Amino acid sequence: MRLVLVEDDPELGRQMTAWMADAGHHLTWLEQGAAAVDWICNHSCDAAILDVGLPDLDGFAMVESLRKRGMQLPVIFLTARAGVPDRVRGLAAGADDYLTKPFAAEELLARLDALYRRAAQSQSLPDRRWVGNSVLDPVRRRISCGEEVVDLQPREWTLLDVLMKHEGRIVPKQFLLEQVWDIHFDPGTNVVDAMICRLRRKLESAGSNLSIETIRGKGYAFQKDLV
Numbered sequence: 001m002r003l004v005l006v007e008d009d010p011e012l013g014r015q016m017t018a019w020m021a022d023a024g025h026h027l028t029w030l031e032q033g034a035a036a037v038d039w040i041c042n043h044s045c046d047a048a049i050l051d052v053g054l055p056d057l058d059g060f061a062m063v064e065s066l067r068k069r070g071m072q073l074p075v076i077f078l079t080a081r082a083g084v085p086d087r088v089r090g091l092a093a094g095a096d097d098y099l100t101k102p103f104a105a106e107e108l109l110a111r112l113d114a115l116y117r118r119a120a121q122s123q124s125l126p127d128r129r130w131v132g133n134s135v136l137d138p139v140r141r142r143i144s145c146g147e148e149v150v151d152l153q154p155r156e157w158t159l160l161d162v163l164m165k166h167e168g169r170i171v172p173k174q175f176l177l178e179q180v181w182d183i184h185f186d187p188g189t190n191v192v193d194a195m196i197c198r199l200r201r202k203l204e205s206a207g208s209n210l211s212i213e214t215i216r217g218k219g220y221a222f223q224k225d226l227v
Contacts, residue, residue, distance in 0.1 A: 001047060002025075002045040003028070003047055005028070006033060006050045007078070016105075028045070031054075032057075033056050040071060041069055047112055047116065050078065051078055064093050075095045077098045078103070079098075082100040097115065099111060132208065143202070148205070149206065152202065155195065156195060158180050168221065168223060171221065196212055210223075
């Protein structure tokens with residue numbers, strides 16, 4: 001894999017460069033968050049490994065900036081912040097995984113391999129399909145309706161996909177946490193509600209008739225208006 005690491009600890013940066021080389025991966029190591037965002041937007045890579053506590057632009061802000069620019073590459077946070085609120089914030093910002101320091105090199109490599117397999121599987125999906133009045137492009141994670149096109153973040157796409165697979169049924173919030181965020185406990189935050197709201201706005205902005213209904217006290221239900 002072609003990887004980019006954004007880490008301001010020189011010793012850890014040197015160690016990870018050696019680990020990745022031994023595993024057969026090519027790693028570009030950067031130390032500044034703002035410069036790394038520009039680098040990622042102008043280079044091709046398979047995944048990014050980001051520290052959270054960077055001196056100029058923290059990892060959360062980096063991911064948010066990358067997603068706003070349409071960058072869909074997989075992101076793993078690598079940080080000493082082990083608290084549940086930080087984990088939830090990182091995943092809600094658009095990261096795909098979260099690994100706390102100290103960590104084993106073998107675990108990081110296994111998580112990178114898992115991300116790579118999921119990305120490869122998405123490339124083998126059908127190019128496009130109609131759902132309601134909308135065209136869904138799973139490779140680009142894009143929804144179009146007539147001339148209107150909206151791009152979804154990886155986790156937004158996964159959330160929509162889970163809801164569509166359970167069309168017409170109530171999907172509990174805890175089930176969505178497990179399937180979309182891999183969180184198997186109540187984080188005490190509104191991460192699901194917030195992403196549902198963003199997803200709804202994007203669907204509405206495209207003129208899509210795909211809708212997500214809130215079932216108070218129970219969860220959410222996906223439906224498409226075919227009229």
